Amino acid sequence: GAVVSQHPSWVICKSGTSVKIECRSLDFQATTMFWYRQFPKQSLMLMATSNEGSKATYEQGVEKDKFLINHASLTLSTLTVTSAHPEDSSFYICSASGGNTIYFGEGSWLTVV
Amino acid sequence: GEDVEQSLFLSVREGDSSVINCTYTDSSSTYLYWYKQEPGAGLQLLTYIFSNMDMKQDQRLTVLLNKKDKHLSLRIADTQTGDSAIYFCAERPYNFNKFYFGSGTKLNVKP
Numbered sequence: 001g002a003v004v005s006q007h008p009s010w011v012i013c014k015s016g017t018s019v020k021i022e023c024r025s026l027d028f029q030a031t032t033m034f035w036y037r038q039f040p041k042q043s044l045m046l047m048a049t050s051n052e053g054s055k056a057t058y059e060q061g062v063e064k065d066k067f068l069i070n071h072a073s074l075t076l077s078t079l080t081v082t083s084a085h086p087e088d089s090s091f092y093i094c095s096a097s098g099g100n101t102i103y104f105g106e107g108s109w110l111t112v113v
Numbered sequence: 114g115e116d117v118e119q120s121l122f123l124s125v126r127e128g129d130s131s132v133i134n135c136t137y138t139d140s141s142s143t144y145l146y147w148y149k150q151e152p153g154a155g156l157q158l159l160t161y162i163f164s165n166m167d168m169k170q171d172q173r174l175t176v177l178l179n180k181k182d183k184h185l186s187l188r189i190a191d192t193q194t195g196d197s198a199i200y201f202c203a204e205r206p207y208n209f210n211k212f213y214f215g216s217g218t219k220l221n222v223k224p
Contacts, residue, residue, distance in 0.1 A: 006155075032210055
């Protein structure tokens with residue numbers, strides 16, 4: 001079946017640095033991918049819609065200059081957290097459409113120290 | 114966005130049935146999903162139902178949809194300790210690929 005893969009699964013970075021998270025659709029093409037964020041013990045909140053070959057669409061309250069999204073190909077979208085701070089520590093998860101359903105990646109745990 | 118609500122906690126004994134409830138607000142045609150999230154892990158799709166269906170059964174899982182009340186439930190028969198996890202209800206409008214998630218229900222299964 002369709003699989004969406006994220007990398008890395010876990011990442012620790014220093015405050016002030018940038019970190020990139022990749023989301024790949026492994027056996028299907030995804031013109032649109034979505035990035036979600038989950039704070040501890042909370043639900044998943046949509047951050048942005050990633051469109052292949054065009055700019056991402058961000059949800060209200062999400063800083064586009066801080067969370068850079070690039071969707072360079074039909075199978076890859078990247079989320080770069082720039083100048084990371086401890087409050088950016090969270091679980092980030094992507095999704096991609098494959099047929100009639102949406103598949104989620106395994107998620108990436110970011111810890112900023 | 115759409116409003117999807119769930120109760121936060123449910124505790125049952127092993128072997129009993131679990132029923133997790135969810136309400137949503139979107140009145141248009143939509144897909145409704147149940148996902149399972151174990152500690153430290155991503156989302157696992159359990160099942161989904163289209164809004165023109167009333168019920169869907171898949172092994173130990175039964176999804177019931179009351180369109181009039183916009184109420185969705187997930188019943189897990191013969192609940193096992195391995196079913197302990199957070200269960201998310203999610204709504205996806207028919208012509209969109211965005212998901213709107215509930216807060217999640219933490220299911221605790223006691224031996």
